[in-house]
Amino acid sequence: MQKLMLVICAVAGLATYATLAISAEDLAAAVKERRHLMKDIVGPAAKLGNQMVKGDVPFDAVKAAKAMNDINGVPDKYVTLFPKGTEKGAVPDSAAKPAIWEDFDKFKATAAKLKDASAKAAGAAAQGKDAFTVAFSDMTKVCKECHESFREKEEK
Amino acid sequence: MRRALLALLALVLAGAILFYVLTVPVTLPASALPAHTPDLANGEYMFTAGGCAECHAAPAKKCDDKKTQDKTVLAGGRCLKTPYGVFHVPNISPDKETGIGNWTTLDFVTAIKRGVAPDGEHLYPAFPYPSYQRMTYEDLIDLKAYLDTLPAVKNEVPEHEIRFPFNIRRALGLWQKLYVDGKGFTADPKASAELNRGAYLVQGPGHCGECHSPRNLLGGIIASEAFAGARNPEGKGRIPNITPSDDGIGDWSKADIVDLLETGNLPDGDVVGGTMAAVQDNMAKLTDEDRKAIAAYLKALPPLPDAVPKPEKTKDEDEKHTAPAGEGGNGEQEHDTPE
Numbered sequence: 001m002q003k004l005m006l007v008i009c010a011v012a013g014l015a016t017y018a019t020l021a022i023s024a025e026d027l028a029a030a031v032k033e034r035r036h037l038m039k040d041i042v043g044p045a046a047k048l049g050n051q052m053v054k055g056d057v058p059f060d061a062v063k064a065a066k067a068m069n070d071i072n073g074v075p076d077k078y079v080t081l082f083p084k085g086t087e088k089g090a091v092p093d094s095a096a097k098p099a100i101w102e103d104f105d106k107f108k109a110t111a112a113k114l115k116d117a118s119a120k121a122a123g124a125a126a127q128g129k130d131a132f133t134v135a136f137s138d139m140t141k142v143c144k145e146c147h148e149s150f151r152e153k154e155e156k
Numbered sequence: 157m158r159r160a161l162l163a164l165l166a167l168v169l170a171g172a173i174l175f176y177v178l179t180v181p182v183t184l185p186a187s188a189l190p191a192h193t194p195d196l197a198n199g200e201y202m203f204t205a206g207g208c209a210e211c212h213a214a215p216a217k218k219c220d221d222k223k224t225q226d227k228t229v230l231a232g233g234r235c236l237k238t239p240y241g242v243f244h245v246p247n248i249s250p251d252k253e254t255g256i257g258n259w260t261t262l263d264f265v266t267a268i269k270r271g272v273a274p275d276g277e278h279l280y281p282a283f284p285y286p287s288y289q290r291m292t293y294e295d296l297i298d299l300k301a302y303l304d305t306l307p308a309v310k311n312e313v314p315e316h317e318i319r320f321p322f323n324i325r326r327a328l329g330l331w332q333k334l335y336v337d338g339k340g341f342t343a344d345p346k347a348s349a350e351l352n353r354g355a356y357l358v359q360g361p362g363h364c365g366e367c368h369s370p371r372n373l374l375g376g377i378i379a380s381e382a383f384a385g386a387r388n389p390e391g392k393g394r395i396p397n398i399t400p401s402d403d404g405i406g407d408w409s410k411a412d413i414v415d416l417l418e419t420g421n422l423p424d425g426d427v428v429g430g431t432m433a434a435v436q437d438n439m440a441k442l443t444d445e446d447r448k449a450i451a452a453y454l455k456a457l458p459p460l461p462d463a464v465p466k467p468e469k470t471k472d473e474d475e476k477h478t479a480p481a482g483e484g485g486n487g488e489q490e491h492d493t494p495e
Contacts, residue, residue, distance in 0.1 A: 047425030054411050137419060144420045144427045148222075153429050 027083060031091045034081040037074050045070040046143065049121070049136045052129070059129040068122035068139075075111040075118075082107070088152050097152045110146045117142045179329025181272040184338070186262055192297050199302025202295045204441050205361040206288065208303075210434045211236075211245045214311070219244075222434060230255070231309040236282055238389060240375075241318035243282045251308040264300040265293065269338040271328070278328035280316065281335070286377065287363035290341040295361070335376045347456075350445075354453025357446060367395045367431065370463035384460035390431070394464050401459035413451035414444070 045067035051057040052064055084101060088094045100107045117139035124135035147153075203209070209227035211234055216223035219235040232247035232255075249255040256264070263274040271285040272278060279285065291299075321327065341360050343352040358364045369377045370386040384404070385397035397404035405413065412423045417439035420428045428436050439447060 043425035045425070046421070047423070050415070050421050050423070050425065054415055056409070056411075140419055140421050140427060144433065147427050147429050148433050151429060 027086050027091050030081045030083055031086050031094045031096075034078060035093060037078055037081075042071050042074055046140065049132075050140075053133045053136055059132070061125045061128070061132075064125035064132055065122045068118045068125065068136075071139075072115055072118040072122060075115040079108050079111045095151050095153045097150050100150050107146075107150055110142065110149070113142045114139070114146065175326075175330075178333060179278075179326045181276045181278060181329065182270045182332070182336075182338070183272055183276075184262060184266045184269060188293070189262060189265060189297065190293050192294050194301030195294075195298045196302050196305065198295065199298035199300070201442070202291070202299045202361055203302055204438045205357060205446075206291075206299070206363070207435055207438050208248070208299075210438075211283075212248045214309075222431070228306045229309055230303070230306060231311040232313045233311060236390060238282065240322045241316065243280060243316050243318070244314045247309065247311050247313050248303065249306060249309045249311075250304050251310050254310050254312050255308060256303075257308055259300075261297055261300045264303075265296050268296055271332050271336050278325045278332065280318075280325075280328065281331070281375070284363040284366040286335045287360060287366055289336060289338055290356070290360035292340055292360075331374065331376070334374070348452075350449045350452050351456055353446065354449035354451070354456075357442075357450055358453055362450070364398070368398050378463070381460060381463040383454075383457055384463035387464055394462075394466075397460065397462050398454055399457045399460045400455050401461060403462040404459065405454065406459060408455075410448065410451040410455055413454055414447045417442075417447045417450065418444075 048057065048067045049064060052059045082096065082100055082104075085091070086094055087096045087098050087101070117135070121132065121135040121139045124131040209224060209230065212230040212232055213224035213227050213234075214229055214231040215221040215234045216225055219233060220237065221234075230247065230249040232245045232249075234245040236243040236245065247255040250257040252258050259267075259274055266272055266274070267279060267283075268285055268288045268291065270289070271281065271283070316323075341356045344355070347355070365377055365382055367389060368384075368386060369382045370384065372378050383398050384401075386395045387393075388395055400406045400408075408423055415421055416423075416428060417436060419440070420433065420436045422428060439450075
C-alpha cells in the first residue's frame with residue numbers, strides 16, 4: 001500500500017513538473033518573439049501612421065488601414081508570450097515589469113484595448129485623414145498606458 | 157614646535173571662519189519682489205510646466221511609485237534613491253505644521269532663487285533650483301499663489317538619509333556659490349521671441365537640463381555639454397542627448413518634437429517611457445505655441461556628441477546585428493532593432 005502511494009505521488013509529481021517546467025530556452029524564445037512583434041510589426045506600423053498624421057508621408061487610406069490591421073493582429077498572440085519568469089532581469093532583453101503578473105487580467109484588458117483601438121483606426125482610415133488622426137491618437141494613448149504600467153525600459 | 161602648533165591652530169581657525177563666511181545662506185531682500193497681482197491661471201500653468209507634482213504629490217502606493225495619488229495633493233513622501241543617499245521629498249502643501257503654509261511669498265521665492273529655506277537651512281539641489289532660479293519673479297509669485305489654493309495635508313515626511321560628507325548641509329553653501337546666482341533668465345536680444353520663450357521654458361520651469369545634461373564630480377551641470385545626455389540620476393542607463401546632432405535629435409523635425417511633447421509618440425513608432433512619460437503628460441497641457449517654442453529652441457542648440465558614451469554591450473550587439481548572416485549558423489536571422 002505504502003509503495004503504491006509512493007508511486008502515485010511520484011507520477012503525480014512528475015506530471016506536475018512536466019507541465020510547470022518551462023526551459024530557459026522557451027523563456028528566451030518567448031521574449032524574442034514578443035520583441036519581434038513589437039519591433040518588426042507594431043513599431044513600423046505605428047511609425048507609418050505617425051508619419052501620415054504629421055504629414056511627413058502623404059496620407060494613403062489603404063496603407064494606413066493595412067498598418068492598423070497589422071497592429072490589430074498582434075495583441076491576442078502577444079499576451080500568450082508572457083510565461084512567468086520572463087520579467088526584466090530574469091531573461092536578457094526583457095523589459096517586462098513584474099506588474100504584469102501581479103494583475104495579469106489588467107494586462108490582458110489593456111492588450112484588448114489595443115485590439116479595439118487599432119480596429120477603429122483601421123476603419124477610420126477610409127473616412128479620411130482627420131478621422132484617422134483622431135483614431136490613431138486614441139490608439140497611441142493605449143500604447144502609452146500599457147508601456148507606462150508594464151514596461152520598464154532602461155533609458156538610453 | 158609650539159609655534160608650529162599655533163600656526164596650525166590659526167590655519168584651522170581661519171579655514172573654519174572662511175567656511176562659515178562662504179556658506180552663509182544667501183537670502184533675498186523684500187525689495188527684490190516686484191509689485192505684482194498674482195495670476196492664478198499662470199501659476200497653475202507654471203506648476204504644470206515645472207512638474208512640481210511629479211516629485212511633491214504623494215506617491216500612489218510605494219514611496220518610489222512613479223504614479224501619484226492626486227497631482228494637487230502635495231503632501232510629499234516620495235523617496236528619491238540617488239548615489240548621495242535617499243531623499244524624502246518634502247510636503248509643500250499649505251499645511252502650517254508639516255507643509256509650507258507659514259511661508260511668505262518672499263520665503264518661497266528665496267527657496268527657489270537661492271536654495272535656502274526660511275530657517276536658513278540650505279536645500280539640496282535634488283530640488284532643481286539651479287534651473288528654477290531662472291524663472292521670473294512674476295511667474296514665481298503666481299506659482300506661490302496657486303500653491304496656496306491647493307489642499308493642506310498634514311504629513312510629516314522623514315529626514316533625508318544622505319551619506320557623509322553630503323549630509324553636511326552647510327557645505328551646500330559652497331556648492332551654491334558655484335551654481336546658484338539667483339539671476340533670472342536673460343533673453344538673447346538677437347533671437348526671436350519664440351526662441352527666447354523656448355529657452356525660458358527649457359532652462360527655467362521645464363528644468364530639462366537636470367536630467368538631460370551631464371554633471372561633474374561635484375554634481376554640477378557641465379555647461380559646455382548642456383543637453384548632450386547624461387547618466388540616469390535615478391538608476392541604470394542613460395538619459396538621451398537632446399541636442400540636434402547625430403547622437404541626439406538631429407534627424408527629428410520640429411514637428412517630431414512637438415508631437416512627442418503633445419502625444420508621447422516617438423518618430424520611430426515607439427512611445428515615450430520612464431520618467432519622461434510624466435514630463436510629457438505635463439508638456440501636453442502647455443499651449444501649442446509653447447511646445448513649438450521648446451522645439452525651436454532645442455533645434456537651435458549647438459549640436460553635441462553624446463556626453464556619456466553608449467555602453468560597450470550595445471556596440472557588440474550592433475555588430476552582431478550588422479554581421480553577415482547565414483555563415484554556417486542555424487539559419488535564424490537576428491531581428492533588426494531600430495534602436
